[in-house]
Amino acid sequence: MKREDVRNIAIIAHVDHGKTTLVDALLHQSGQFRDSQLKGDCILDSNDLERERGITILAKNIALMYKGVKVNIIDTPGHADFGGEVERVLRMADGVLILVDAFEGPRPQTRFVLKKALECHLKPVVVINKIDRPDCRPDHVLSEMFDLFVELDADDETLDFPYIYASAREGFATHDLENFGNSIHPLLDMVLENVPAPDVNQDAPLTMMVTTLEWSEYVGRVATGRISSGRVRPGEKVTLIKRSGEHVKTTVDSVELFNNLGRAPVDEASAGDIVALVGLDSPEIGDTVACAEKPEALTRIDVDEPTLSML
Numbered sequence: 001m002k003r004e005d006v007r008n009i010a011i012i013a014h015v016d017h018g019k020t021t022l023v024d025a026l027l028h029q030s031g032q033f034r035d036s037q038l039k040g041d042c043i044l045d046s047n048d049l050e051r052e053r054g055i056t057i058l059a060k061n062i063a064l065m066y067k068g069v070k071v072n073i074i075d076t077p078g079h080a081d082f083g084g085e086v087e088r089v090l091r092m093a094d095g096v097l098i099l100v101d102a103f104e105g106p107r108p109q110t111r112f113v114l115k116k117a118l119e120c121h122l123k124p125v126v127v128i129n130k131i132d133r134p135d136c137r138p139d140h141v142l143s144e145m146f147d148l149f150v151e152l153d154a155d156d157e158t159l160d161f162p163y164i165y166a167s168a169r170e171g172f173a174t175h176d177l178e179n180f181g182n183s184i185h186p187l188l189d190m191v192l193e194n195v196p197a198p199d200v201n202q203d204a205p206l207t208m209m210v211t212t213l214e215w216s217e218y219v220g221r222v223a224t225g226r227i228s229s230g231r232v233r234p235g236e237k238v239t240l241i242k243r244s245g246e247h248v249k250t251t252v253d254s255v256e257l258f259n260n261l262g263r264a265p266v267d268e269a270s271a272g273d274i275v276a277l278v279g280l281d282s283p284e285i286g287d288t289v290a291c292a293e294k295p296e297a298l299t300r301i302d303v304d305e306p307t308l309s310m311l
């Protein structure tokens with residue numbers, strides 16, 4: 001069935017093209033921004049290590065509600081591919097928002113991640129950002145994007161990608177270069193219209209691939225991924241299927257969904273949701289979380305995982 005109440009979208013951009021500013025604008029204008037709690041921190045840049053190095057290392061998620069739909073925004077590591085990390089992260093999404101600077105145009109990072117996104121059959125949506133810049137050249141950049149899609153062997157349907165102009169900093173998105181408007185909502189409308197709703201079976205046995213891991217001082221490892229099939233509830237017994245094929249029985253203590261600032265516990269999550277599971281016994285990236293009775297492994301995307309040691 002189609003989960004019309006959910007959209008999962010990965011956001012990709014070359015560094016400085018405005019990803020953080022855009023996410024802030026989206027949160028502001030979906031009425032979910034609490035300045036006092038954020039105090040100048042940019043949401044997608046909240047990791048200290050990242051701030052230090054000025055790059056995005058750990059993919060993080062946030063979600064916002066728009067017109068009754070939960071839009072999960074998945075940050076994509078932009079700087080390099082840590083052995084399959086980009087691909088794993090992209091697989092949580094059904095669409096990809098490609099943000100490109102209206103002066104600079106697509107850069108190597110844009111190209112690298114877009115190639116992977118097309119390989120994963122994600123629906124691309126192009127955002128040409130910074131159109132408030134006096135030196136911007138949005139039409140030229142749009143045709144550069146088109147050329148990039150051609151170079152990456154996009155099919156005809158993909159070449160007809162939806163696009164929009166935006167100024168993340170001024171907080172608007174528009175299809176019309178004569179009339180900017182003052183709202184970022186046209187961008188969210190474009191996402192709802194173009195990014196497919198997850199098409200899933202919530203009544204099948206549970207499967208979820210552990211895509212990212214996070215360490216919490218209080219609860220230990222938190223495993224995040226997209227539920228491919230079935231449902232999961234707190235207290236549920238599950239099987240963790242390891243790289244070696246070994247099955248480990250363990251219990252989910254808490255099930256959390258993403259929101260504007262982080263995560264909150266819920267009573268149940270189901271196929272199509274991006275979820276964080278707390279309490280699993282030593283989960284590792286690439287493991288499948290499966291139902292206890294009929295555990296079935298998802299296809300792995302194998303990687304040497306450098307991010308854990310950095311946590």
Ligand code: GDP
Nearest residue numbers: 013015016017018019020021130133167168169
């Ligand atoms: P990120 O590295 O992709 O997360 O980029 P940031 O969101 O940190 O933005 C990089 C720089 O571009 C910052 O100085 C922003 O203020 C600036 N910027 C972002 N969006 C816009 C925009 O729409 N117009 C202009 N003129 N500058 C922008």
